[in-house]
Amino acid sequence: MKIIIAGDGKVGETLTRQLSAENCDLTIIDSNQRVLESSIERYDVIAVQGNCAAMDVLKQANIQEADLLIAVTNADEVNLLCCMTAHGLNPSIHTIARIRSPEYAEQIYSMRDLFALSLAVNPERQAATEIERLLRYPGFLKRDSFARGKVEIVELRVDETSRIKNKSLIELNSIVGCRVLVCAVLRDGRAITPSGSFILRENDRIFVTAPSNNLEILLKSLGILTKKVSRVLIVGGGRISYYLANQLEKSGISVSIIEKDRDRCVELANLLPSACIINGDASDQNVLNSEGIESCDTMISLTGLDELNILASLYADHHGVKQIITKLGRLENSTMLDALPLGSVICPRELCCSNIVRYVRAMRNQTGAALSVHSIADGHAEAMEFRADSATKHCGEPLKTLKLRRGVLIACIIHGRDFIIPNGESSFSVGDTLIIVTDNDNIIYQLNDIFE
Amino acid sequence: MNYKMVGRIIALILALEAAFMLPPAIICLCDGDMTAGFAFFLSIVAALLAAAPLGYIGRSANQRFYAREGFVCVAFGWLAMSLFGCLPFWISGVIPRFIDALFEIVSGFTTTGASILDFVGDQPRGILFWRSFSHWLGGMGILVFLLAVIPVSGRSDGFTMHLLRAESPGPNVGKLVPRMRETALILYLIYIGLTILDFLFLFFGGLSVFEAICIAFGTAGTGGFGLVNSSIAGYSPFIQNVCTVFMLLFGVNFTCYYLLLLRRIRAVVRDEELRFYFGTVLVSVALIAFNIRSLYPSFEETLRHAFFQVASIITTTGYSTADFDLWPSFSKAILLSLMLVGACAGSTGGGIKCARVLLLFKCLKRNVRLLLHPQRVQTIKVSGGAINERVLENTNAYLSAYVIIMVLSFIIISFDGFSPATNISAVFACFNNIGPGLESVGPTCSYAGYGALSKLVLIFDMLAGRLEIFPILMLLNPEAWKHK
Known part of the structure; x- marks a missing residue:
């Protein structure tokens, strides 16, 4: 399948990696020659340098022959224009655009129809939805749903006090009290497909398949608290924070957001009248303390700096916050972070990419x-x-x-x-x-x- | 350094070479020449024996493959190919000394066409075929062939780019289509197609099948090994003209043919390198034809010889229809200059390449302008597209390395006592992969007179010229060998 990826940034690069492993013919467009150069050297792809919304450049990338265009540059407008131009040049092409600006978020579906997009992705909004799902069941590090939400694969960490520590998988069912299946165990950065005699150890992360209505039983029987989250502290006031706070407000959860930039704080205060917006630096422990890090149910680190997010989450763990969610932009697959108590790790880029890869697979076959x-x-x-x-x-x-x-x-x-x-x-x-x-x-x- | 992966690729190259030795072996057996046939058989066994342990070591190679692995693979691949490729010459006794046999096959694979054989016509047909076949293999490159036919790695990673870059000539190597395997396949299909066309013209021009195949191979690879001492001079004017046309065609960047197949004719017409190449050819032909007009009886013959010699030299083929050593100095000077220019980037020819000469001219122009307006900022464009400064730097570095190697080689081979004109033209002819030079290494003579040291230097020059210097220089840099 012939695919053109416009924009070779973080998402573009991840898509290139995943799709080239799936034997697609990839052409990458970017205006920066240097990033193209590094992609050519790493993956079996061809590159075109230039503005991806220009007809000339699209023609050079052989748009007439392409099956799919994925526009993931950093500007929504360029992405849209790129998809529209592509449609003009090749009416049968499928197009996927990344649209991340909150101003467009409400109109994303009408835009999809208007501009004949096959798919519009908003990584930040997706991340916010994902976080909200996690907040519903504190205790799970990650939830993936299948069969229209009827079955889930949830991720759990086996910690020191866990009831299933040093137990074999056969014993697990009697402890849990409902039928579940451990389909993978992540130990020391490697995934293991376990058999019945497999013994769980401390710090293992296990992936459990269970029907959605059994999740509560599972959590209760494992002794993991399922008190409903009522107070959330968000560090960083970016787009994800906005989407998330917006959704949490609706379900009556009280939200505090700590943001460094004063102008952004004013903006957020306008948009989110019932949220508590604090202008302060999250790397300053005083700010975290005075905003009551000890009394909140969940702390979510969503700044643009991975390092700061990690530090803030570690600090929260130190103060015994029950649920911690950390956003990582670049370091998500690093095994060295495994040993750190970062709670659930959210990577908007991965979420967005797996969404697109799913579309490609469906289209292909x-x-x-x-x-x-x-x-x-x-x-x-x-x-x-x-x-x-x-x-x-x-x-x-x-x-x-x-x-x-x-x-x-x-x-x-x-x-x-x-x-x-x-x-x-x-x-x-x-x-x-x-x-x-x-x-x-x-x-x-x-x-x-x-x-x- | 990922030694396992390098080993695996070299094992594949040797296995491929063993397979390519089968046709000449069969020709030997058909002719009833058991000595040569046995020599080929032994060489095949030797290549396979060497490939087996390397392949065994490389079976579990990981995928870490960067530019330096690419360079080392190419350099070693060509060395290994040459070492085993010369065995048939040596074992069969056609060329009794090993260094001579090595010279001959390196000259073949690098498409130089410089020979140490004094009497070519008397040799077994299998040996002659292998000489010409080596041109064809070396012309487009054995690794490109490997990329086309064998999935080098299970996962389709981009590392193949490093191999293409290291082996293909030109300052700015790129792919034609997203997949490397398809790119290599397209290049080889164009190459094979043109070769077949050339063969048909030669065959219907009255040559035997064997002659037509060998000369087509020599033309396609822009090699230049002939089947007789007089090269192409003994054939009919029609055959000579066919050779002229096809030599020029094989000196064109193969990307142009791909664009033609896609019917993007405007892009081809606007290609500056192509214009420069044909412009240089036409001007040179006009000047030489005027200069040698008194040597030949008819205008047709004058033009034919001028055209053939110019085409042969600029594409770095090295066939000849006339002994240009007897031509006036002015014509010789033009031919010597054309040796340096060489064919287009991305063709099978050698030399500095038209694309680089063009870039160097433009750089020069920019630097002169900079003297007038020291603050001026200017980008260099070729065919409408801006050229990356990095490419310009590499081109300048290439030229420096080129000059230094040429001067050093000239000094070393001067020990053997030939005239300076002979020596300088020998270095020119070998380094630019042409073949014949002037005076004692002229079109009707051979390189047999040089000593072992000079031959080694010339072997180095031929390899460095074909692989565009840097892969070979890389082998001499100890930092490339450090384990990381």
């Missing part, structure tokens, strides 16, 4: 493609949702007779309204939805790829 793809375990594993159809092999055969590829696991079978956490006797039939977890060595495009 209309039949039999994954319905959704989530990257879990810090990108060391992927969870995908498939629907079994008449072309799927081995329907109706018990799983124990099937030979799956190494590192592939069937985490859940959704049969009508039933959720089956599979064992050797289980089987799937046509029309069922399957959730597959796989490590990064396998690239799976369709369901039949999971078999040997």
